């Protein structure tokens with residue numbers, strides 16, 4: 084039996100890609116699902132798909148919320164608590180990237196990205212972690228990225244946002260070690276989802292094979308079950324990270340520049 088059977092899981096960004104794969108795996112494990120994203124239509128479609136695939140009586144609750152708004156996390160948690168739910172597993176997954184030149188990107192969109200990728204996960208963690216610590220039970224997965232490990236030119240602010248989330252999470256995991264609460268940073272490399280269309284670019288070379296969202300999620304749930312605080316899905320991503328530890332940092336950033344450098348400046 085899965086450890087998540089009958090337990091309540093909150094997944095942000097549950098209507099697509101990695102978040103939807105988390106919803107499917109945890110539905111299969113018998114969890115009660117609290118799903119959020121902005122679009123109620125896509126949330127409803129996701130719930131329908133899950134019920135058709137697993138169980139017509141699957142307990143699923145839908146709370147559409149814009150987590151790129153400053154008041155999103157508090158409103159979401161208030162609604163969840165008013166409905167009488169207690170969260171056992173929080174998966175801070177919603178996020179997006181903006182490819183291109185930092186100095187010419189829409190500043191409002193940049194702030195929304197920081198809110199969604201960093202501030203909201205931190206706020207949701209702050210709101211839900213004390214209850215978990217009090218119960219000496221629970222877990223939090225923060226979906227960071229391989230982009231967190233180095234500067235990524237032409238995806239600079241996104242990479243910075245994920246670096247903050249990952250470093251915060253690794254520190255928090257140690258703080259929580261004796262508390263009965265597990266905390267995991269998940270750092271996927273390029274993964275099949277809507278992410279690249281939203282960001283406006285696909286990293287060079289990724290066409291040769293991206294991981295599936297299910298492979299990423301299976302790695303995360305496995306690493307969490309083993310009490311790890313960092314999950315890097317895929318052997319090539321783990322090898323890349325090992326290489327980065329021995330190569331000078333400036334060279335790593337220059338190599339990373341090849342991934343998103345606009346065509347006109349390439350080669």
Ligand SMILES: NC(=O)c1ccc[n+]([C@@H]2O[C@H](COP(=O)([O-])OP(=O)(O)OC[C@H]3O[C@@H](n4cnc5c(N)ncnc54)[C@H](OP(=O)(O)O)[C@@H]3O)[C@@H](O)[C@H]2O)c1
Nearest residue numbers: 096098099100101120121122150151178273274276277278
């Ligand atoms: N795919 C990759 O290559 C990759 C690699 C490393 C890390 N990641 C990270 O993985 C996470 C999931 O991304 P994905 O690849 O699954 O992307 P995706 O397919 O684009 O899914 C993004 C999800 O976030 C929701 N979302 C977007 N804006 C939101 C907002 N303002 N408020 C609440 N929800 C919002 C979307 O639903 P609505 O549009 O309905 O709100 C959707 O459910 C992100 O944090 C991303 O940075 C992805």
